[in-house]
Amino acid sequence: MNVSDSFKDPELCKKLLEQLHNELDAPLRFMEVCGTHTVAIFQSGLRQLLPKEIVHLSGPGCPVCVTHESEVAAFLDLAEKDDVIIATFGDLMRVPGPKGRNLKLAKAEGARIEIVYSPLDALKLAQNNPNDTVVFLGVGFETTAPTIAASIMMAKQQNIANFKVLSFHKLVPPALKVLLDDPECAVDAFLLPGHVSTILGMEPYHFVAERYNTPGVITGFDPVDILESLLIMVEQRKKGKASIVNQYKRAVSDSGNARAREIMFSVFDVAEAQWRGVGTIPDSGLVFNDEYAEFDALKALNITLTEVPQTPGCKCGEVLKGKMQPNDCPLFAKACTPAKPVGPCMVSTEGSCAAYFKYQVTA
């Protein structure tokens, strides 16, 4: 058995599950901050095996889901411009914007939109199309921001002036603070995102335990990771003393990736950002600093974010804040399905509504 398999080992999982059933003496409401954890819990079949007293809430950690309505509208406006090629990761293609439009539809109608797998591919696209402006849609958290920043640095070095980035990045820790400050938010512990933490390390989460006495475990995406983390949470709640634990040491170093952070902050400054369903959060976004301002698509293409009315009936905000389970949204599986999504939570591969729809637990 190799290392990665050992974190899926059914025998070990069985033992951990038993231990969890034994240790648990009070209900536990934990939040998977990151959508990939939600999917992992469903995909592995863990959800139905966990003690019923454990309630898991989805969090604001799906980058597509927290992209604000006005930002999606900006993508669609951009798609209408001549001489602009949009380069984007695939998951943004189906996100519903105003009047139910999305990038997939815009592309079918003639907009020039290329799906890329890395911002460096977008840079190449700019080199190959010198008469057009290539705009990369910079959506994502601390995980993707450093590589996007690196591509911007490279564009500057190589003088690729027709490469622009729309920076709608979001930072995870400030969103946790909003949740913790919300009296209605009843989270007993956080399952902290594995990917984001490879960049951040543990430091930015310490306030969760220190100021709010709430445990947080940085964890991976295999069943053993998740079960071990739940046990740590239960233990901490029992003792009444919270701390941040790095369970995912095989991928996340306690200090994170300093070099990636350095790259990210040589291009971007921290600023407030708008989160879909959550609202404006101070210090939770990344904007271009002066040195790299020429690559800012907002400025270069004169894009202003306009107020977009919220989609009526969509409870994405409640779901993202863990106040409502996806299937309690009145539109879930009725007016809102993956074929006809009302909110982004139903389209993104990491969206919690999509996960609840896709993996409806049987038995």
Added chain:
Amino acid sequence: MSESTLLLDHGSGGMASNRLIGDLFFKHFGNPILNEMNDAALLDITGPITMSTDSYTVDPIFFPGGNIGTLAVHGTVNDVAMLGAKPRYLSCGFIIEEGLKMSTLEKIVIEMAQAAKEADVLIVTGDTKVVPRGCVDKIFINTTGVGELILPEATSGAHAKPGDAVLVSGTMGDHGLTVLSNREGLNFATDVQSDSAPLNHIIEALINEIGDIHVLRDPTRGGLATTLNEIAGQSKVTIKLIENQVPVRESVRNGCSFLGLDPFYLANEGKLICILPQEKAEAALTLMRTMKYGEEAVQVGTVLDPENSPGKAGQVVLETPLGGHRLLNMLEGEQLPRIC
């Protein structure tokens, strides 16, 4: 060929077309029926027959393990065979973008000829159009195939019965991941190659030596998950799939986890699903494993009575390695790689 580039002239019906047909298509595809050069092919075939058509537009046109031409042969041969038939003849239509290199077309044609030979089918009629630059992406190929039914009753997606075994002939997702990972702009290394292959010989052997085959399907677009959902729906049964029995190559698994894709939804071009009574499963597997393209055949699941299963009629339920169950739905739209 004396010319090195395809021109609109080559589709004109005049001298240039004639040279293309003679020097390229007849040279490589030639057989007595095609060589008659009539407006249609005269076929020696006895009914009932099965027929299938498909158009191939894959990007990139060459990929590890095959190209658009071999895919066009394998895809149609397999579709014709899946009803329990022996494929006999293929037609072949090319729509080519002007400017394509003649050597590229020749390479495709030569490999198609080899693929047809391996599948034991004749390419008996065809057509070539050359269209202005930009009207198609390099080359599109349409193939239509006909075959003779060799089962007394054709297999059907509606014939799965509770108690049947669900077998697959090998690993899942190889073709889909190969094509995706060879697309322009995607630069991650993987040693995976397409599984594109003719399955008619395996099918013939299963029919002749095992018999009582209820369903044969090739899990192409939409992959294993989508195809099983179709079968479960057509047969009004529940299909239970055991996750860790479904063979997936390590490289495909890693590639998928990198891109946020699910191998169960990726296309296969050289794998079949065979559903037959559980008593016959072992013999069918043993037979498949002795054959080229069937070495990794395994049972991946069973057909259940919806009254007596963790799912409803028409559903595919996945049993995870931890013993939990979850639905394996049909895919909505295409799989798109994720952000993080």
